[in-house]
Amino acid sequence: MSAVIEARNLNKTFPSGFRLKDVSLSVKRGYITGFIGRNGAGKTTTFKLILGLSAPESGEVMLFDKRMPDHESECKQDIGVVFGAFGYYETKRLKTVTKAYKRFYTNWDDEKYAEYLKRFDLDEQKRVKELSAGMKVKYSLALALSHGAKLLILDEPTSGLDPVSRDEIMDMFRDFVSDGERSILFSTHITSDLDKCADHIVYIKDGEIVMSGDREEIMGSFLLVQGGLDALSGNRALSESLIGVKETPFGFSGLIRAEDAHIADGLQTAKADIESIMIYTEKYEHHES
Secondary structure (H helix, E strand, C coil): CCEEEEEEEEEEECCCCCEEEEEEEEEECCCEEEEECCCCCCHHHHHHHHCCCCCCCEEEEEECCEEECCCHHHHHCCEEEEECCCCCCCCCEHHHHHHHHHHHCCCCCHHHHHHHHHHCCCCCCCEHHHCCHHHHHHHHHHHHCCCCCCEEEEECCCCCCCHHHHHHHHHHHHHHHCCCCCEEEEECCCHHHHHHHCCEEEEEECCEEEEEEEHHHHHHCEEEEEECHHHHHCCHHHHHHCCEEEEECCEEEEEEEHHHHHHHCCCEEEECCHHHHHHHHHCCECCCC
């Protein structure tokens, strides 16, 4: 299985003190990879390093088996990019923006673009500033999908969309990769989107990759556990195994690895989803005193 993105040991330090530390990720051909993490964890920074919009202090990026930035122009012909809602040329009509945009792509397809305008109910005579946040996202996607891209890199592509529109976008993502030749890397804080379409998950925390792999395998690696406070205080092995824990006057809930399930005998357990894994890893991170 070939990789369309292979980023290895990317490092970047910023004046604020934030550091991207040895970030490595791989996106396989024909698959959808979800990139998750809190705001400020390093998702957008990683995208910029992959796309050559920022230079790493060390590490390397390969796109379509070609080293970046040596083959940047060639590679970008095959990449569609969306960074949040479209926020440029606010006073210009969509028709004018598109005319300028498509000049950069040798494989621009007017018929395909017209199909997306119809599908997203976009009026080319409208000015960018007249679009809602959700419609700006749809317009960005229409541009990204209309030049024969083999790879989509999307930063929070469903932000601002209503549930019906998000579901429509997820269907489109699945259709995009259905031929086994095209791939998607997208970041999101809407974990239900991952459940609908992501094959793989990459989880970044404080500038470091802490989890990466098949979505189902990741979810199967953790369990949610619930019980009374007496069970928590009386079971040191359980307390030490908890990745994250939330205590209330009525009991506790926490996250453990599936391999530690025997430690939770007699307690209520359930398979963890991606949202729970993130919440307990971030918000309720457990530190044994």
